[in-house]
Amino acid sequence: MVIIPGMDIMSKKVNNAQNIPWLPDIKFNHDPVDVAAYWKKQGAERLYIADMDGARFGEPENLDVVQRIIDNVDIKVFLGGGIRSADSAKKAFDIGVKKIVIGTSVAFAPEFGEEMFSKYREDVIVTLGNINGYVAIQDGAAHTDESVFDFAKRMEDQGAKYIVFNDIQRKGAHGGPNMYLIQRIKERLKEATLIVGSGVSTLGDIERLRELKIVAAIMVTALYYNMVDYKEAVQVGRVL
Secondary structure: OEEEEEEEEEOOEEOOOOOOOOEOOEOOOOOHHHHHHHHHHHOOOEEEEEEHHHHHHOOOOOHHHHHHHHHHOOOEEEEEOOOOOHHHHHHHHHOOOOEEEEOHHHHOOHHHHHHHHHHHHHHEEEEEEEEOOEEEEHHHOEEEEEEHHHHHHHHHHHOOOEEEEEEHHHOOOOOOOOHHHHHHHHHHOOOOEEEEOOOOOOHHHHHHHHHOOOOEEEEOHHHHOOOOOHHHHHHHHHOO
């Protein structure tokens, strides 16, 4: 199982980079390039970036920051947040983003999802937010009447190759992964790859996901707050 460090960017800075001794005399470092370089040094090959401003305003707002990361750090960048049109997707790919992440806005715009899956195929990831078994929208402030199981299957039928499951109530390393829903969603999918994107906060969580044959997990809070050591997480993920 691959462990992918995440990075939330807001106002050109990393929003959650705390409690890591990035440099000997500096306790906090919110520079995205420095943080990306840190994960690269730890052995990460991929970085999952959320443009928080983009998610709020509906259009990527930090492409210049992402460009600096790509230009200065040899790491594969996955980018989400505000990618809701063909134009914004193209802009992301043009600067070197390896995979784009489209949110559950595709719940209301299936034609956009179909266009992205058809044009970019495996280079598109769709996020699936969960609130009590239903698809979360508006950054978790509300949900649709469609179950997460039906949504995941519908996305796969449209052509989605990767789906990231985010349990809204377990973001920020709270409660551990929702193993019940993760297993049920995985059982519904035939070809699409399920990635876990919330709640992973212990090595035990990684072991349980590995046993379910989850191929990748995104970790943010647990890493930045030193709840889990990245290298140890990678090692546990690799154990057969």
